Amino acid sequence: MDSVICYLRKIQEEITVKNFSNAFIYASKIILGLWITKTIMSALGIDYIWAIISVVVVSDPDIKNATENIILRIINTILGCGIGMLCVWTLGTKTYSLLTAVFITTIISHLFMKKKSWRLAPATCIIVYMGVLVGEANNKSLSPIHLATERTIEIIAGCIIALVLSFIYSHISIRLSTKK
Secondary structure, eight states: OHHHHHHHHHHHHHOOHHHHHHHHHHHHHHHHHHHHHHHHHHHTTOOOHHHHHHHHHHOOSSHHHHHHHHHHHHHHHHHHHHHHHHHHHHHOSSHHHHHHHHHHHHHHHHHHSOGGGGGHHHHHHHHHHHHHHHHHHTTOOOOHHHHHHHHHHHHHHHHHHHHHHHHHHHHHHHHHHHHO
């Protein structure tokens, strides 16, 4: 119980007007990104769930971090979708196919990706695999290539919107700080 109280006191000490202001700006950027993404994707008749998830996942108050997050998200998506698609194509939709896909994706992404970002590729691999299974269960013919392409487009769209907003917010922040 004492450790919880200490943790809450530490949080209380870190809440300042500046931190709150930064958090508010960051939250507004995410909300605006979600709204823009949903509006554009809906108007184009494209499912937007993975796009709005990507806006949240890659957004960061720092433009350099946001750019790095976006690049890593796109690479991990292509890797996870690609390996997931290949395993479904070559091995079918049996459990060993999923296990093989996740195993291969985890090794490749862990070896070549930065820190915690490597987890996105195996997760994306599972998403593609499960999407194919759900399609089969609902008697819908979802080819792995169609599903992987659809997911990749949705994720890249969300990343692009997050990147544009990061540049806009960064530019506004720079202009406001030079006026002071």
